[in-house]
Amino acid sequence: SFSKTFAQTRNYIWPEMAALAEGKFKAGDSILDIGCGNGRFCSFFRERGGKYFGIDNSRNLIAIARESFPDAEFAVADALALPFKDNKFDLAVSIAVLHHIPSKEFRKTFFKEAGRVLKPGGIMIATVWDLRPQTMIRTKRWKRLKSFAKTQFKIATGLEKLDFGDFFITWQNKYKRFHHAFTLRELKETAMESGFEIIKNGATAFGAKEGNLYIVAKKLHN
Numbered sequence: 001s002f003s004k005t006f007a008q009t010r011n012y013i014w015p016e017m018a019a020l021a022e023g024k025f026k027a028g029d030s031i032l033d034i035g036c037g038n039g040r041f042c043s044f045f046r047e048r049g050g051k052y053f054g055i056d057n058s059r060n061l062i063a064i065a066r067e068s069f070p071d072a073e074f075a076v077a078d079a080l081a082l083p084f085k086d087n088k089f090d091l092a093v094s095i096a097v098l099h100h101i102p103s104k105e106f107r108k109t110f111f112k113e114a115g116r117v118l119k120p121g122g123i124m125i126a127t128v129w130d131l132r133p134q135t136m137i138r139t140k141r142w143k144r145l146k147s148f149a150k151t152q153f154k155i156a157t158g159l160e161k162l163d164f165g166d167f168f169i170t171w172q173n174k175y176k177r178f179h180h181a182f183t184l185r186e187l188k189e190t191a192m193e194s195g196f197e198i199i200k201n202g203a204t205a206f207g208a209k210e211g212n213l214y215i216v217a218k219k220l221h222n
Contacts, residue, residue, distance in 0.1 A: 016204035017095055017127065018044055020214060024123050025050055029090035034079050034114060035097030039065030042072050050091070055079070080109045084117045092117070092124045096212065099128040099180050103163065104190065107180075111194030118219045124196060130203055130211040131167075131181035184213045191217045 025031060027049025033041055036054030038061055045052045055077040056062050065074045077083050079097070092114045101107050114124050165181035188198050196217035204212045 016212065017041075020125050020127070020204075020216065021045070021091075021093060024125065024216065025091045030088065032082075032084070032089040032092045032114075032117065034082075034092060034094040034110075036065060036074065037061050039069050039072065039074060041093065041095065042069045046072070053089075055082070080106060080113060082113045082117050086116055087119045088117050090119055090122055092122065094124070094126045096127055096129060098126055098187075099131065099182060100178055102166065102178060102180065103161075107190050108194045111191050111196060115195045115219050120219060120221065122219045123199075124191075124217045124219070125214070126187070126191070126217070127204075127212045127214040128182045128187060129179070130213050131165075131179060182213055187213055187215055191215055195220050 021044070025045070025048070029050055031045050031050045031052050033039075033045075033052065033054040036042070036056050037058070039054050042052050042054060042065070052072060054062075054065060054072070054074045056065070056074075057076065057078055059076050062074050062076050065072070075083065079094075079101075094110075094114070098107060098110060101110050111124075111126075115122075118124065163180065167179050167181065168176040169179050184201060184203065188201055192198060197220050198215055198217050200214075200216040202214060204214060
């Protein structure tokens with residue numbers, strides 16, 4: 001419902017994210033962008049010789065991506081059930097997507113699916129918003145928000161239980177979007193429990209107020 005205005009706020013590559021990907025692939029490597037949105041990372045990878053493929057569950061965002069990059073490969077797909085064969089990609093990237101996935105079970109499935117389609121020893125780069133300060137602020141209002149959040153959560157996911165750190169944050173003062181506030185430890189543990197080895201992790205600054213938590217991880221086995 002707000003894909004056009006959302007895409008307009010995602011019209012460039014964050015330097016911090018580009019730095020994470022540098023040196024993690026070589027020309028000819030196949031790259032899967034999970035939650036590619038409007039395809040803004042397409043040029044970055046293709047200019048460096050990567051074979052880029054972007055997926056997103058938003059049909060409207062994929063339409064925008066195809067219009068912007070008509071000769072690139074994009075598909076509407078579910079990150080929890082990727083439509084690819086095993087061991088297909090050299091690198092998987094997921095930028096600011098995982099915090100929109102509800103429940104630890106689904107988040108582990110997210111990593112397991114990425115691992116399934118990666119080649120042995122393949123690399124995954126995943127980032128999430130660092131919402132920990134937001135969590136602290138919203139905890140004061142949690143009792144008032146809990147009823148609304150639980151109702152919205154059940155409608156959106158069919159699940160009954162909110163995890164600690166689950167919130168609905170307003171977009172453009174109109175739309176309520178689900179977010180899970182990760183800690184770096186939780187992000188690392190979720191990846192490791194799903195078959196990855198952590199190579200690098202940390203937090204990056206972004207603008208004056210926000211930041212991103214990230215991991216660079218390697219697939220351990222088939």
